[in-house]
Amino acid sequence: MILSLIKVPVYNVGVTHLDKWQHCFAYFVLSLSWLIAFYKKKKKLLVVACCILLGVIIEISQSTLTPYRTGDYYDVIANSLGVLLGLLVFNMLSKKIEVKK
Numbered sequence: 001m002i003l004s005l006i007k008v009p010v011y012n013v014g015v016t017h018l019d020k021w022q023h024c025f026a027y028f029v030l031s032l033s034w035l036i037a038f039y040k041k042k043k044k045l046l047v048v049a050c051c052i053l054l055g056v057i058i059e060i061s062q063s064t065l066t067p068y069r070t071g072d073y074y075d076v077i078a079n080s081l082g083v084l085l086g087l088l089v090f091n092m093l094s095k096k097i098e099v100k101k
Helices: 018-037 044-065 073-100
Strands: none
Touching (some): 018 044
């Protein structure tokens, strides 16, 4: 009864594709974390490939294994872009560390 009396305001936010930025940021953090973790082993290409493959597998799984989720190839692109940005930042950071040595 009380809940029906409470009116929640509805806001129209003009942000489009916010979830794609969230995907990009999440995979940026994921790839950067793993690249830092495997810094001594020199496995950059393997880490990047695995992160991109993870994004592809999750999107395919969402569209095939669940009735209430959908896969989106734009999500795969955003995930991959996040991974590549993570690699770019990692390369920039590792060059600065090598210069300071």
